[in-house]
Amino acid sequence: MRDVAIIATGMTPFGELWQTSLRDLFVQAAREALDAVGGPRPDAIYVGNMSGGQFVGQEHLAPLMADHLGYAGVPATRVESACASGGAALRSAFYEVGAGASDLVLVVGVEKMNDGVDVTNVLASAADQETEVYHGITFPGLYAMIARAHMEAYGTTEGDLAVVSVKNHRHGTMNPKAQFRQEVTLEQVMTSSMVADPLRLLHCSPVSDGAAAVLLCPLDRAREFTDKPVKIRGSGMATAPMALADRADPAFLDAVSLAACRAYEATGVGPSDIQVAEVHDCFSIAELCVLEALCLTARGEAAELTRAGETTHGGRVPINTSGGLKSKGHPVGATGVAQAIEIVEQLRGEAGERQVKDATVGLTQNMGGSGASSVIHVFERV
């Protein structure tokens, strides 16, 4: 397997982008990444997208996107793993370059969620239709059940959850691409409207449009394109039972844990080596559960870690410096790629006021459904 680097990035702002279509979001992010290194023709394209079919009635996205980019003819593949589609697309491209099948591979995650369809119903299709959705559960409802299980097992409180939202909103104020660039107070979070008890509106990531792109090539060619390549040290992926009812411990994210073990083993990097990470905080409880599954802290201790300020600037391992899904926004198919972009900016020392000092190793963790799939990547400055 060849070493692989990210040599360029491109990203639209995240938010309610009424003026921009699904295809134009894609092209905007993709062009920005290609133009950053002189506009080369990619050898292959991967599109991360959860549900163009349900959101805007458009399937067969990969050739459509290649066409609109002016590269009809280039092989293009759409990758779907619900909200982990972007991470899964990045992983596919990583192995295509690593295997020596292609040199320049473009990865674009994209989602257009604001074009009119009922988002609650579409997102629910990432849960088990026959045993979960049939009975009236929603996505926030599934994570609310995870939250209550965590509360029951470890004494986690609603205040602990709110601290995560407050932190990520504070981080988001420093990100010009973020959907919500304003702070929220603990009181605002804890009095916001109830979505699924105990999760309130300000525990939930928003409905967003957006696209994010990265360009990959073999590490030994990276200097042809940029002075600041970022190496992808390795990738880990895992699945878990689809339905929450089928998981032995609903308070623990088995797929995240398994993916992390694989990523740590593949790279030789351990949890104590991670200096900055972007994790899948689709709901505040998810960030706490993920920190535990990544072994960044012991089970049941993520809330304490967060309250102690260890997951923000100046702490042991700043988490979601981009603002996370909560503040930056969560166009589901784009999220996994956008996470990689934040880590690339951090490792290049280009994150501005969000910069984590001297960061050399970073991690992204992307998650599908209520945790049935997870993709993790480890990155390193070279």
Added chain:
Amino acid sequence: MPSPRYWREIPSRYRLEAGRCASCGKVVYPRRRVCPDCRGTEFESVLLSPEGKVVTSTVVHVAPTEFQMAAPYPMAVVETPEGARLMVQVTDCEPEDVCPGLHVNLEFRLIRREGEGGILCYGHKAVPQPAAG
């Protein structure tokens, strides 16, 4: 929902039919082709006891379109004595009374209506058991 898709699920939804793996004994609900624990493919049919304990729960306030009239409603993962776990609504109680360990009966109830198809969709909901004594 097209009617064949609904009709296929009737054994599990109406009668709580599950499968017990002939190799490892795991009770799988609804029944599957392959045991998720041991990958065995032989199952005997078992009926779940219509009762269980709440594992975890929530109260859904922002509901899917078909359930908006019912919101807010509690939902729970319930474990039956056979070890099978089901996602169900909890009804005939105050939402705040639903907590881990709560003993419930599983009762046959209307779950949703498919307006255009004219199909009434049934299944089981959990109802808290009367307190002992």
